[in-house]
Amino acid sequence: MAQQQAEASAGTQVQVGVYGLGTMGSALALNLADKGIRIAVSNREADWIDPFLEEAGPLSSRITGAADLGNFVAALASPRVIILMIPSGAPVDDMLAQLSPLLNPDDTVVDAGNADFNETRRRTAQAKTFHFVGMGVSGGEEGARHGPSMMVGGSDHSWQQLQPILEPIAAEFQGDPCVAHVGTDGAGHFVKTVHNGIEYADMQMIAEVYGVLRDGQGWEAPQIGALFANWSAGKLASFLVETTAKVLHVTDTDSGKPLVDVIRDQAGQKGTGRWTVIEALKLGQSASAIEAAVGARAWSSAKSARLAAATQFPGVGQVELDPATLENALFAGRVLAHLQGFEVLRAASAEFDWSLDLARIAEIWRAGCIIRSSLLDELAPLLRKTPQRPVLLADGMAELLAPAIPALRQVVGTAVAAGLPVPALSAGLAWFDTARQGTGTANLIQAQRDAFGVHGFERMDMPGKHHGDWG
Ligand SMILES: NC(=O)C1=CN([C@@H]2O[C@H](COP(=O)(O)OP(=O)(O)OC[C@H]3O[C@@H](n4cnc5c(N)ncnc54)[C@H](OP(=O)(O)O)[C@@H]3O)[C@@H](O)[C@H]2O)C=CC1
Numbered sequence: 001m002a003q004q005q006a007e008a009s010a011g012t013q014v015q016v017g018v019y020g021l022g023t024m025g026s027a028l029a030l031n032l033a034d035k036g037i038r039i040a041v042s043n044r045e046a047d048w049i050d051p052f053l054e055e056a057g058p059l060s061s062r063i064t065g066a067a068d069l070g071n072f073v074a075a076l077a078s079p080r081v082i083i084l085m086i087p088s089g090a091p092v093d094d095m096l097a098q099l100s101p102l103l104n105p106d107d108t109v110v111d112a113g114n115a116d117f118n119e120t121r122r123r124t125a126q127a128k129t130f131h132f133v134g135m136g137v138s139g140g141e142e143g144a145r146h147g148p149s150m151m152v153g154g155s156d157h158s159w160q161q162l163q164p165i166l167e168p169i170a171a172e173f174q175g176d177p178c179v180a181h182v183g184t185d186g187a188g189h190f191v192k193t194v195h196n197g198i199e200y201a202d203m204q205m206i207a208e209v210y211g212v213l214r215d216g217q218g219w220e221a222p223q224i225g226a227l228f229a230n231w232s233a234g235k236l237a238s239f240l241v242e243t244t245a246k247v248l249h250v251t252d253t254d255s256g257k258p259l260v261d262v263i264r265d266q267a268g269q270k271g272t273g274r275w276t277v278i279e280a281l282k283l284g285q286s287a288s289a290i291e292a293a294v295g296a297r298a299w300s301s302a303k304s305a306r307l308a309a310a311t312q313f314p315g316v317g318q319v320e321l322d323p324a325t326l327e328n329a330l331f332a333g334r335v336l337a338h339l340q341g342f343e344v345l346r347a348a349s350a351e352f353d354w355s356l357d358l359a360r361i362a363e364i365w366r367a368g369c370i371i372r373s374s375l376l377d378e379l380a381p382l383l384r385k386t387p388q389r390p391v392l393l394a395d396g397m398a399e400l401l402a403p404a405i406p407a408l409r410q411v412v413g414t415a416v417a418a419g420l421p422v423p424a425l426s427a428g429l430a431w432f433d434t435a436r437q438g439t440g441t442a443n444l445i446q447a448q449r450d451a452f453g454v455h456g457f458e459r460m461d462m463p464g465k466h467h468g469d470w471g
Pocket residue numbers: 019020021022023024025043044045046048085086087088090091094095112113114115137138139140141
């Protein structure tokens with residue numbers, strides 16, 4: 001029988017169970033089996049198990065398929081480890097309710113999907129008969145199959161169980177596995193959420209530079225693709241720039257045009273970018289470049305309104321920006337988006353008492369994940385050297401960032417003057433200029449607040465709370 005029944009007896013050395021054989025779950029399961037780890041697999045639609053075992057080929061000797069949840073759990077050596085790779089929300093709660101009576105207090109259930117960390121904290125608190133772990137997994141299908149970056153939350157007990165399983169399957173950066181126990185309860189999912197927020201900003205900034213070249217300079221997709229290919233060997237070296245270069249070179253077989261030119265300009269989003277912005281605001285942080293990216297995706301879906309507005313408010317000028325300036329501008333924007341993300345992480349760490357190690361997080365993002373880049377390898381030692389300082393003030397940050405700022409200023413200024421939208425690049429620049437303004441304009445805000453609401457203000461020349469006589 002192709003679909004083996006679970007080897008239900010205690011004592012079998014099935015080290016981990018993977019539940020959910022969709023894109024990510026099946027890739028992760030094959031990665032585990034490839035590394036010599038014996039696994040059990042199960043899926044809501046049991047019909048998927050046999051085809052999966054066939055796809056596994058010789059690896060199937062290390063895989064036990066179990067259609068029945070009881071057999072799946074019973075196949076696992078104790079203390080058990082079960083990885084759920086299913087959509088977040090109600091499906092996870094349903095699975096936990098079904099698993100709960102089958103588990104023991106030393107067992108660990110991992111939600112490896114993208115989940116709202118608030119729900120992860122709730123689930124962690126509610127899990128009474130097992131340990132619950134929220135784990136971020138990044139790298140898409142390819143990463144899950146050959147080496148993802150993994151951000152693990154939950155208890156130390158669970159990390160003891162998970163470390164020997166996850167280190168062999170993680171991506172490696174110069175021999176260092178890209179997996180870490182980043183903090184307790186929801187920390188893993190929070191760090192993954194912020195990773196995705198940075199991903200949104202980076203993708204948006206890349207798209208803005210593409211837009212400047214396409215609409216402001218009349219470049220064709222393959223020409224822009226060649227430029228990105230060139231950049232991917234320099235300071236912008238990264239998975240996302242490489243991917244951009246690749247997709248800009250693909251021709252649509254139906255129309256003979258670049259495929260990107262026939263794709264409707266409406267971006268999807270599943271929520272992680274939005275969660276980053278919501279949590280940043282709750283923590284009193286400004287993740288403005290990430291917010292701009294989320295907002296740009298929202299505007300993208302209002303296609304008919306944009307088409308109408310394009311006729312009512314016409315006029316986009318031509319620009320002339322040289323590739324080196326655009327490259328530096330994109331680099332500066334990328335640095336600023338990362339700094340915003342790391343500041344959100346720092347604030348969350350203080351709020352939830354997670355002791356997040358920002359340098360280690362940068363290190364585990366250097367390979368396997370969607371935002372992997374040479375920049376992260378540059379940021380990690382800076383964050384390690386002066387961990388207590390705001391990241392903008394980390395030792396070495398000025399040397400990294402300042403030389404690229406004039407280019408960002410030039411690109412944002414030129415694009416804005418021509419009516420070309422660059423919301424994420426300009427938000428990053430505005431954040432930077434605000435953050436470096438030693439004497440800001442909040443004195444006027446305080447005066448306004450006191451004038452209409454008697455909220456009081458502090459003076460620079462004497463202590464205490466004061467009010468103005470506003471007439
Ligand atoms: N795709 C990606 O690049 C990435 C995805 N993720 C996250 O990984 C998780 C899985 O994504 P992905 O593999 O792409 O999704 P798929 O749609 O490919 O697979 C979903 C899996 O979840 C199962 N499932 C769906 N609903 C339920 C339910 N109510 N109860 C139990 N099982 C259910 C499906 O089972 P069935 O076959 O029965 O429908 C299937 O096995 C998501 O949280 C996603 O956000 C994280 C990083 C990257």
